[in-house]
Amino acid sequence: MVVEMKNTYFSAQTQEIVHDFSMGFEEGKTTALVGPSGSGKSTVLKLAAGVIVPSAGTVFFRDKDIWRMNREQNLAFRKESAMVFQDSALWANQSLYQIMELPMKLHFPNMGKKERDMRMNELVEQVGYRRQLTLRPAQLSMGEQKLIAFARAMLCNPSVLFLDEWTESLDDASAQRLIDLVQERQSLHNTIIFVSHDFRAIKKLADYIIMIIEGSLSQVFTREQIMEDADLAQHLQKGISL
């Protein structure tokens, strides 16, 4: 397993948001997390990505407890994985150029500016962002922020992707482009965990579909089950449990 969540819980104040969640994510497979708004999908994804600390239970990345890694192991884990946050999470006080430059400087300290710029421009073009990189996030639409967040996530060529509603607030053509880019990552055998309400993305990309209801794993479906059962597909599309 690339990522393994074992009996994880997450509570904030007195509210339990994730309840006894266990799931393994296999190398090279794509898993979609679906469920109603507020059911805990983003929280589960952040736990899997090692962004938030579980209140109880353990999250393993390649058999190592994420929260017990030493500095070197942690850096290697951060380099190998990347996340697109639901709200894009771009630093407000930096230009897009600075935002994208930072992960490359951190993870590839020997890479020259010329190569960094080339890689950045290539990705910006691939995602279809057409404005300047001197702008700051507040000057961008939500959709444009998503494009930059996606480009930033791909800069260090990760092999494990955590994507939270990465096609939300995009026009159809842009959403399709970002779905195609994830499909390219699949052909490179990346391990992908994503949250989406976009049924197109789920149908096209997901090997497994996990339904989360009220912070718990409710059901797991395979792509085949979804493709063969129109009723099930319709229920999933509505985010409703069976």
Ligand SMILES: Nc1ncnc2c1ncn2[C@@H]1O[C@H](COP(=O)(O)OP(=O)(O)OP(=O)(O)O)[C@@H](O)[C@H]1O
């Ligand atoms: N740090 C936190 N402090 C307090 N409440 C939180 C925190 N994180 C999440 N929650 C609450 O937990 C619930 C689940 O949140 P989460 O963002 O995981 O849902 P979601 O399934 O991703 O929803 P959506 O589809 O709207 O994105 C929500 O009610 C949210 O307000």
Ligand SMILES: [Mg+2]
């Ligand atoms: Mg969410």
